[in-house]
Amino acid sequence: SAVISQKPSRDICQRGTSLTIQCQVDSQVTMMFWYRQQPGQSLTLIATANQGSEATYESGFVIDKFPISRPNLTFSTLTVSNMSPEDSSIYLCSVGSTRETQYFGPGTRLLVL
Amino acid sequence: GENVEQHPSTLSVQEGDSAVIKCTYSDSASNYFPWYKQELGKRPQLIIDIRSNVGEKKDQRIAVTLNKTAKHFSLHITETQPEDSAVYFCAASMGRGKTGANNLFFGTGTRLTVIP
Numbered sequence: 001s002a003v004i005s006q007k008p009s010r011d012i013c014q015r016g017t018s019l020t021i022q023c024q025v026d027s028q029v030t031m032m033f034w035y036r037q038q039p040g041q042s043l044t045l046i047a048t049a050n051q052g053s054e055a056t057y058e059s060g061f062v063i064d065k066f067p068i069s070r071p072n073l074t075f076s077t078l079t080v081s082n083m084s085p086e087d088s089s090i091y092l093c094s095v096g097s098t099r100e101t102q103y104f105g106p107g108t109r110l111l112v113l
Numbered sequence: 114g115e116n117v118e119q120h121p122s123t124l125s126v127q128e129g130d131s132a133v134i135k136c137t138y139s140d141s142a143s144n145y146f147p148w149y150k151q152e153l154g155k156r157p158q159l160i161i162d163i164r165s166n167v168g169e170k171k172d173q174r175i176a177v178t179l180n181k182t183a184k185h186f187s188l189h190i191t192e193t194q195p196e197d198s199a200v201y202f203c204a205a206s207m208g209r210g211k212t213g214a215n216n217l218f219f220g221t222g223t224r225l226t227v228i229p
Contacts (some may be wrong), residue, residue: 031215042202042219043157058216059114092156100145100164100206100215104156 002027002095004105012111013083020079021108023093028073031096034066037107038089046091049076083112115140117205119220126193127228134223136203137185143205146179146186147217152199160201161188193227200224 003026013019023032032049047055047068055068070076080087088111094102116139126132138146144165149157163170163177163186170177174193179186190197203220 033216042221043217044219045216048216094217096215101147101159101162102215102217103159104149106156 001103002029002097004093004095004103006091006093006105006108008108009106010109010111012113015084015112017083018079018081019083019110020077021091021093023076023078023095023105025074025095029095029097030073031102032070032076033094033096033102034068034076034078035092035094035104036089037092043092046078049078049093080110083110085112088112115143115205115207115218117203117218117220119203119223121223122221123224123226125226125228128193128195130193132188132190132193132197132225132227134188134201134203134225135185136187136205136220137183138205138218139184140205140207141181141184142207143218145206146177147204148175148177148188149202149204150199151202151222157202190225193225195227195229198225198227 005024007022034046035043037043045058046061047057049055049068049070051070067079090107092107093105096102119136147162150160151157163179174191176189200222202222204217206217
């Protein structure tokens with residue numbers, strides 16, 4: 001399976017600021033997704049990152065709060081904007097190829113003070 | 114959208130015993146059901162998956178069963194070992210074919226503890 005990396009691995013941020021998380025894959029993949037995992041909780045899909053077009057957001061998530069870029073088939077970014085303590089979570093990217101299987105990156109652990 | 118329920122939320126077993134985790138889904142169009150294992154501080158790791166054209170799949174000590182009629186699927190771990198201790202998540206998706214079809218909907222997770 002593809003090797004997936006995320007930067008940063010963790011960060012502590014002040015409320016009102018923004019953080020951009022990067023997801024890099026070592027091979028071209030068809031699908032890239034962004035998930036949020038709040039402490040001790042399950043995974044919730046934020047959006048599908050579409051290459052060359054706007055991301056597709058799930059209910060409860062909006063582009064102004066979570067802008068996403070996907071300039072090519074190996075890279076995507078998620079920005080968490082105007083952060084509040086409620087945004088403290090682990091943010092994970094996942095990738096999929098020609099079949100339904102998804103593999104996850106190592107995650108970015110975010111703490112907002 | 115799809116709703117996936119998972120039980121139990123916590124499970125403790127003695128080493129060597131079997132563990133069973135059950136999930137139900139709501140959308141009959143779902144046709145792909147993966148299971149992920151997440152150790153503390155680590156990423157979710159795919160351990161086994163099943164597609165709706167089969168009823169059972171086995172990989173060494175791990176097996177998954179699917180009942181499409183009842184819309185439920187289960188993970189079975191036999192001869193459990195302490196290293197099986199982790200949080201296990203089931204998920205469901207509608208697979209490829211239409212926009213959003215690959216979206217995974219996750220269960221709430223089961224914390225499995227294997228007691229040596």
